[in-house]
Amino acid sequence: MLFKFESLISKVIVTDRDLAMMNAISVVFPTSIHLLCRFHIEKNVGARCKQYVKKDRQEEVMDLWKKIVYSTSVEEYDHHLQQFEILCADIILFVDYVKDSWLTPYKERFVNVWTNRVMHLGNTTSNRVESAHWRLKNMLQTSFGDLCKSWDAVNMMLKNQICIIQSSFQKTIKDVEHEYNSQFFQNLHHCVSRKCMKEIDKQLERVKIVDTNKTECDCSIRTTHGLSCACELAKWQIYGNVIPLDSIHDFWKQLSIAHELEDEESLSDYDFSEELEAMKAYMKKHNIISQRIFKAKVREVVFPHTTSIIAPPKKVRTK
Known part of the structure; x- marks a missing residue:
């Protein structure tokens, strides 16, 4: 299953580990960043864990696996992986599966320390x-x-x-939710999504711990979501400023579904000259057979009652 972010012009694509699809993505979208779905990976690792690990140890093993996946630094990742290898030292088949199938070839596509360098807007699963x-x-x-x-x-x-x-x-x-009805959020009222407000509120909770320390903050929310991180919020609070709207990525400001040529009035005002010129150019460029096919297709759209396609006279067996 594939999930593509159109708003990022196909810069980030999330899929499960379908090798054919992965190969196709590398060809069709060579400049895109391809992430793997954490949900599917966890299900696969969990299934192998039940197969190889005794029931009384399964929860501990899976908890350590999650710590590996959510590691926020390379040092933390190496530390949790070492713990995992020690804990599962007597289950070498399971350790080999985890490392050979997931961590060695694909860790950059689902482990936090690497995915935190990508603007995925919070989508790490399909x-x-x-x-x-x-x-x-x-x-x-x-x-x-x-x-x-x-x-x-x-x-x-x-x-x-x-x-x-x-x-x-x-x-x-x-509406403005009660918890965000403060002056600090006033620039964001009615302009950004509720999910955006919640993510910023989580960062405000972190301000109590990291304050303006950029090293402790790590600012990953700025990279992954395009939102204000804890150390930024702390500085604005110190200087008595409000959260500026231009500090929020445009993705979170989209509060309408745009419909091109939504009604008859917009159609009547629309200038079709560019399309007509393109049609004429197409006709001049192609041979008589292609011209006839093209005219037949256009005629089907403009005069649908003239099409030769009709409904079957009786219900057809489809399978």
């Missing part, structure tokens, strides 16, 4: 797209449906999702 896929399968209900039923199900699911997203946007634009 759970969002997996969840959407699950909802779609629930709406389809069966694998024996025809194209029309499948189209209706997909259309209904997308409409429901858009309604939920728009409702969330409207709530953010109109």
